[in-house]
Amino acid sequence: MANLDPLIRFQKFKMDEKQRFIAKLFAEAENIYNHKQRMLDEVMRERGFADKSMDPWVITGFLGYQGLMKKRVALINKEIERIEARIAMAQDDLRDEFIELKKFEIVQRRRLERRARELAVLEAQMFDAIAIDGFRCRLAEEGLTALETV
Numbered sequence: 001m002a003n004l005d006p007l008i009r010f011q012k013f014k015m016d017e018k019q020r021f022i023a024k025l026f027a028e029a030e031n032i033y034n035h036k037q038r039m040l041d042e043v044m045r046e047r048g049f050a051d052k053s054m055d056p057w058v059i060t061g062f063l064g065y066q067g068l069m070k071k072r073v074a075l076i077n078k079e080i081e082r083i084e085a086r087i088a089m090a091q092d093d094l095r096d097e098f099i100e101l102k103k104f105e106i107v108q109r110r111r112l113e114r115r116a117r118e119l120a121v122l123e124a125q126m127f128d129a130i131a132i133d134g135f136r137c138r139l140a141e142e143g144l145t146a147l148e149t150v
Contacts, residue, residue, distance in 0.1 A: 004108040011101040018094045025090060029083045036076045043069050 043066060050062035 004104050004111070008101065008104050008108060011097065011104060015094065015097045015101060018090060018097060022087060022090045022094060025083060025087045029080065029087065032076060032080055032083060036073060036080070039069060039073060039076070 046062055046065060050059055053059065
């Protein structure tokens with residue numbers, strides 16, 4: 001039976017790496033969400049300015065600006081979908097790694113428990129042998145045989 005501790009440590013290391021990768025993906029997604037929100041806030045600010053203005057050039061300019069910003073927001077939404085898909089895949093991969101880790105840990109624990117039981121049996125046999133030898137020595141000192149005591 002091989003010791004699985006090195007393999008368990010390696011699995012934990014792989015899980016830590018995957019968790020760091022997922023954290024980076026979440027940070028990237030947060031940056032994209034923040035960028036999108038800043039763009040939407042800017043459009044609302046410009047809309048407020050255009051609504052207050054009576055100049056047709058401002059209104060026409062805002063409509064062009066709004067169309068451009070809609071395209072940018074659509075691109076950002078596609079990027080958000082891509083990041084969310086990568087996060088979901090990474091989380092599935094992490095879940096699989098966790099399952100593998102638990103399998104190794106369970107096998108290692110069962111091996112250790114089995115070994116402990118085997119050692120307990122061996123220890124009991126050893127103590128029994130010592131007790132029997134002690135009993136025989138005491139009988140020999142008293143000049144009796146084991147059959148005479150029964």
